Amino acid sequence: MTPAEIATYPDYREPVCACAGYFGVDPDWLLLTHGLDEGILMMAIGLLAKDKSTDAEALIPVPAFDPYFAAAAAVGARPVLVPPLSDFGFPTEAVLASISPRTRLVFLNTPNNPTGQLVPKDAIAQIAKAAPNALVMADEAYIEFGGESFLDQLPQHRNVIVGRTFSKAYGLAGMRVGCVIAHPEALDQLRDVTPVFNMNIVAVKAMQAAIGDAEFLPRYAAEVCESRQRLYAACRRLGLQYWESAANFVLVRVGERAEALVSALAARGVHVRDRSRDPYCVGCVRITAGIRAHTDAGIAALDEVMAGSASR
Numbered sequence: 001m002t003p004a005e006i007a008t009y010p011d012y013r014e015p016v017c018a019c020a021g022y023f024g025v026d027p028d029w030l031l032l033t034h035g036l037d038e039g040i041l042m043m044a045i046g047l048l049a050k051d052k053s054t055d056a057e058a059l060i061p062v063p064a065f066d067p068y069f070a071a072a073a074a075v076g077a078r079p080v081l082v083p084p085l086s087d088f089g090f091p092t093e094a095v096l097a098s099i100s101p102r103t104r105l106v107f108l109n110t111p112n113n114p115t116g117q118l119v120p121k122d123a124i125a126q127i128a129k130a131a132p133n134a135l136v137m138a139d140e141a142y143i144e145f146g147g148e149s150f151l152d153q154l155p156q157h158r159n160v161i162v163g164r165t166f167s168k169a170y171g172l173a174g175m176r177v178g179c180v181i182a183h184p185e186a187l188d189q190l191r192d193v194t195p196v197f198n199m200n201i202v203a204v205k206a207m208q209a210a211i212g213d214a215e216f217l218p219r220y221a222a223e224v225c226e227s228r229q230r231l232y233a234a235c236r237r238l239g240l241q242y243w244e245s246a247a248n249f250v251l252v253r254v255g256e257r258a259e260a261l262v263s264a265l266a267a268r269g270v271h272v273r274d275r276s277r278d279p280y281c282v283g284c285v286r287i288t289a290g291i292r293a294h295t296d297a298g299i300a301a302l303d304e305v306m307a308g309s310a311s312r
């Protein structure tokens with residue numbers, strides 16, 4: 001990085017081309033965002049807030065990533081929640097039935113945070129067809145860990161926008177780099193409301209270094225996959241219900257001890273997320289499956305805490 005690059009406003013053309021090339025799309029189809037969180041907020045501003053003529057609705061299958069609710073609430077839009085099928089199966093029919101003329105945004109998260117379940121690609125396509133007045137977001141924040149991207153179907157579905165992030169599989173959460181990818185006409189609705197110089201040049205350089213490192217991602221994804229298997233095995237051994245996940249975490253039902261377990265693990269330096277207050281996640285915690293050393297330390301701590309907890 002040169003002193004001139006630090007002292008002047010950034011030119012994003014080259015990094016956008018590099019990033020678009022990496023994802024196999026035309027540069028006109030990609031907008032870099034300050035974390036994918038910014039992309040989510042710009043969707044809310046560009047589609048929900050700008051549409052004053054209707055009481056704009058955002059369709060959100062639950063459980064879901066909190067910023068969807070925050071973004072809809074920030075612009076005064078009505079969230080329409082759709083419950084999951086049993087075992088967090090994706091409720092395609094119920095989502096289709098919930099689409100109304102006021103639906104402007106549909107937040108689909110594949111694999112889902114916190115359940116780890118994928119949204120079938122044909123469900124995304126069906127929903128996009130059934131909601132021509134809406135933008136359908138396929139939030140692929142964790143797709144590198146086990147799903148198949150919707151990117152190849154974007155040309156046939158001009159109201160779908162794919163969200164990607166460098167925070168998870170690429171380990172750059174502190175840098176704040178994400179991107180949104182869609183047909184240029186759909187993307188314009190976000191471009192219109194996104195600050196022109198939204199990206200920090202340091203973050204942009206980090207993103208370029210990440211996509212230039214072809215060796216890291218497959219190795220890390222394989223390690224996450226192995227960590228997930230170790231977590232499943234630990235859950236089976238401990239008699240805990242879990243759901244097989246396509247992401248780098250596993251949702252585990254530990255029952256009423258959820259809160260106590262989270263603090264007991266934290267006291268041992270192991271941090272898991274209490275998801276027991278999420279809809280349909282009673283008694284659940286979300287355990288990250290990262291590098292093997294962390295997973296093994298986490299499992300050892302879990303064993304210790306479970307051995308000490310008599311209450312169910």
Ligand SMILES: *Cc1c(COP(=O)(O)O)cnc(C)c1O
Nearest residue numbers: 035036037065113141165167178
């Ligand atoms: C982490 C996450 C994001 C956003 O990540 P950024 O760090 O803002 O890029 C978006 N969606 C889901 C489901 C996530 O878990």
